[in-house]
Amino acid sequence: MKKVILKNIIYCLLFVFFISCDKVTDKSKTSESTKTKMEQNKLPHKEMNKLGLIGGTSWHSTIEYYAAINQSINDYYGNNTNPPLLVYTINQAEVHRLQKINKWDAIAEMLKEAALGLQKGGAKSVMFCANTPHKVFDIVQKQLDLPIIHIGDATATAIKNKGVNRVGFLGTIYTMEGDFITKRIADNNVEVFVPEEKEILTELQRIIEEELTYGIIKPASKTYVLNVIQELVNRGSEGIVLGCTEFPLMIFDDDLEIPIFNTTKIHSEAAVNYILKE
Structure with a gap:
């Protein structure tokens, strides 16, 4: 009697084992099939x-x-x-x-x-x-x-996709005094703030031209830029556009509590x- 019971138990275990193997095989086949379809949908290199x-x-x-x-x-x-x-x-x-x-x-x-x-x-x-x-x-x-x-069109799209309507903009003195980038953003119903004081524009340009373009990151300069960003936030900015492709070498997402629009990444x-x- 005991031998019969043991025999039945072994049969049951074998049955469960083979059923499990079939399921794993089916899943594997499904996974391979899905992967193949995904690869087929990709643009040929x-x-x-x-x-x-x-x-x-x-x-x-x-x-x-x-x-x-x-x-x-x-x-x-x-x-x-x-x-x-x-x-x-x-x-x-x-x-x-x-x-x-x-x-x-x-x-x-x-x-x-x-x-x-x-x-x-x-x-x-x-x-x-x-x-x-x-x-x-x-x-x-x-x-x-x-x-x-x-770069301005790509940035405007990224800002709108994020649902942000007011941004602060930092860049070279030429991009901050001119409107060849900011206007393309503003034309998408986004309000754009830039620093207003000439001395701030000049100092940001110096940091870019004399430090960042050489790969130099100075803690004091980073603190200065963060303080300028805070002033833009105080004026109502809901996000910050790093409108110079050197600023992302210094300012990172973790530095701010509001979204950063890294124009290098966006472009x-x-x-x-x-x-x-x-």
Whole structure:
């Protein structure tokens, strides 16, 4: 009798074991099937759009662009597939010299020549890897027959998607005194605040030009920038736009209690969307 009971128990255990194996196999097959469908829905890597990056202002932030775009494409394909990127580095020292003597037409010519060089290399679109060069965006775009992905448009979209209606904007003295970035944001029904005192604009420019473009991060300078941000918050800002691609090297999400709009990251995401034809 005991042998019969033991035999039945063994049969039951074997039955449960085989049923469990079947379920695991079914789940495995389902998982593989789902994975295959996901892979089939991805854009074939040979069909990615080739993008040209005009960097060098500064090369430190250009590295951030390059890394962010490549990492996002790797994540999309789930391996080390890299995007078809071309990089043209312009001379930042010359750009700074021309800015100081108000020769923006010469800067526009530098950017145009860079874009044409990238186009010859096969780029279907280009982007300026910084905010300030967008001061001559319209001039350069009129001389090209390929599109330039605008950092201001991408930033405005990110702000609206976050549900923020009032932002503080920090950048170079040229982006804060001009409206070639802030207006494109404001045109999307977003109120934009910038520092008003000339001495603040000048000091922010000094920090960018003499420190951040060299990769130098000074605690005292970071404290100064955070104090300027707090003044913008006191004026009603619900988010802060880091409208210079060097500021994200210094200011991070954990530094503030309100959303940060990192234009380097946002512009890089726009680049990824273009590359993947989204």
